[in-house]
Amino acid sequence: SSPLETCKEVATAGPPPPHARSPYAWGPPADSMVNKIYGTNKVFCKGRFISGPDVSHCCASVLMIVIPSILWHWKVGPFFAERYSIAIPVLVGILMLAALVLLFMTAFSDPGIMPRQKDYADVYDERTKTHRTKSPPRYYEILMRNYPFKLKWCTTCNIYRPPRCTHCSVCENCIERFDHHCPWIGNCIGKRNYWLFYSFVSFTGTMNTVVLGTSVAQLCILTAEFTDADTGTGDALLEALRNEPTAAAIIVYCAAIVWFTVGLCMYHNYLVCTNQTTYEQIKGAYNSGNNPFDRGVVGNFRDVLCNRVRRRYFDPHTQKILWPKAMAESARDLKLVAAGGTGPVRANSGSGAGEGEANISTQ
DSSP states (O other), X not given: OOHHHHXXXXXXXXXXXXXXXXXXXXXXXXXXXXXXXXXXXXXXXXXXXXEOTXXXXXXXXXXXXXXXXXXXXXXXXXXXXXXTOTHHHHHHHHHHHHHHHHHHHHHTSOOOEEOOOOOGGGOEETTTTEEOOSOOOSEEEEEETTEEEEEEEETTTTEEOOTTOEEETTTTEEETTOOEEETTTTEEEOTTTHHHHHHHHHHHHHHHHHHXXXXXXXXXXXXXXXXXXXXXHHHHHHHHHHHOHHHHHHHHHHHHHHHHHHHHHHXXXXXXXXXXXXXXXXXXXXXXXXXXTOOHHHHHHHHHHSSOOOOOSEETTTTEEOHHHHHHHHHHHHHHHGGGGTSOEEEEOSTTSOTTEEEEEEO
């Protein structure tokens, strides 16, 4: 090309990015590797499955389910199948398989990861022909259904967290409708996989109760059979324990964890009934009694557990954003939710806002 064309290209090209990167820049420089749009998650099968960095912890949960179930089917199940009905061991088997499938589905699912954006210092403004030098306001205040929210700027993900979105310090991601990071599963629990986690907890609690109840029933039946005129109830119980030590071991194990499995199931039923997350309930976000997401018990169950699960925001294997359709759906839902469906959310940023803050109101 001619020198004149070369000068025109240099004149119209934007200035190079500044050499000094922000201390909050996500990931290493682009010339060393492709920046990830998610945190410390592990990806399997070319992005079909994604888990937390501690997913190996779910192996302990698998063993805690499988070992007592196998022992039950070895000793207690045949007892009820021979004397009463084969439906009882079949039921326990179905509960065990369902619990394991739901455990793996929860552990290897996207909980609702918000993809990271570029650091503000790397964003080039075409209008001003400059790179951004000032960090975005730390908070945005919004009013949704007459309830104030503060949207916090995440310096790791470089986004404003939507309502109910929280940054997980384990996975290093902002999670939509963040509930908690479960160490027993090794993954975050959020908007996209909460229904799987709820189902897993429900099936596990039910299986634990059935296994405990049938094991106790077996010892009670044998104790009654060993009791006669010469043998008291105490001696008969000892005889039953000598004959079925496996059932006794299952009872001790199940009694030790039933408070956790059943208690967790009851706790999450309470959260669903009130449309709260574990994070919100622990933080006391709605202690005043004004929960803008509460739709009544039936509406809350339908909202939390029965809503269609949207597609993921991105492909973790290719780093490709899958937003076009999901973005439109989220914007439509936001318009319907804001102010009870009367209008969209509008941002008002001006001198009336506090330092480093802006106001958003619903119209």
